[in-house]
Amino acid sequence: MKIERKKVSMQVMDHLKTMIKEKKLQPGDKMPSESQLTEMFGVSRTPVREALSVLEASGLIASKQGGGSVIQAASLSNVMEEIQFDFVDPHDILTLLETRLIIETGAAQLAAERRTSGDLAIMRKTFEKVQESYIANEIGHQEDIAFHKAIATAAHNPLLLKTMENMSDLYAKSVKFSLVKNIGQLGKREQVLDEHERIFMAIEQGDAKQAQQLMHLHLTNAKQKFETELKKISS
Template sequence: MKIERKKVSMQVFDRIKEYIHEEKMKPGDRLPTEKQLSEMFGVSRTPVREALSVLEASGLTVSKQGGGSIVQATSLTNLIEETQFEFVDSEEVLNLLETRIILETEAARLAAERGTAEDKERIKEKLEDLRASQNDNRVGYKEDIAFHNAIVQATYNPILVHSVESVTTLYDKAIRFSLKKNMGISEKRAQVLSEHERIYTAIRLGNGSQAKEEMYQHLNNACKKFKQSFDQALNS
């Protein structure tokens, strides 16, 4: 049952999914421990820990006090397929965020300069939705994406809109891990909301250069926080 060294964490992730299917595990069932999985697959505990952390971030499992992971009460078949898409190397996510910086900093500038009053009102509405999600202690990733997409739509550049849409699905799933890790940290949530507010204010005032700078600062901070969250998850 041992696996190859290439992409060990990904292979462990796949094997755990296979194990859940083969054992016909139900919500509430407990997965083998890190040590047991490590012995089952013939790997160290590090890739096992990484695979388990992604399963938990995806909502498929939940950690229990005293150790171990419990299968969550959810649509297991659909979620197992979806988690495959979420399991990405941290470097790949950082590359994706770098691409978003390139595209969205310019999008913020154009939205400030080209956006109509209706466009700016729509961006404000998405900002209010994001604020409400934080007040309700929801993760808010859908509201986060909607805010950014409203800005891109206000550029009136169909090529830019298409370029951002082409990576939005990847981006959507990639940031869930980071946002869920930050969900209960009030300072981080307040900081993210403040960053969005500053972006909106610059756009509302028609200040393209300031909107571009605020978007850069926001996405650059997102890169830093994702890396920190990912490193903490691996070392926990």
């Protein structure tokens, strides 16, 4: 067992975190100035600044030059940071698709129950974009994601939306870097288009159960397409 000295900057960070947690510092309040912090912790300005940098990058405080630092209200969808990178081996993509399946199936269900007319308008628009990219014979990855995102938005659950965005974002990047670059063009694209349309209609009609089933089918198909393609390569 090796004991390693904790960095002072990290200790300061922990202190500040707990101070915020214990509501000694509330959202909207101004943080003590850096010089005040150096005095109250008895450390130099360097680790204090590094601690503040991390807190700022986490979105917990906002520092303005000359102004000071203020505690930010951390909304639920705000505390989930974005997934940042894309080292993914092809095998992990299956895991990703599986997770997307679960999340988006739930999202479709909620969307059918809660969609507003505005939601439907956006969904319709994104769906048409997918159609256009199909006609133009383009890959249309971006458009596809936009459609799925519109559905998640219509679910009116910010946490779910954020999670879904992380997943599909990571998925898009993974596919881009993966061996299976042409997955977007696999299978009959008319079928994909048809699946989209039926999902849209189910949500429009408020049929939660069917929306859920159709989304499930849609992503199951995508997953299977990817699996067969993966086998081809590895053989």
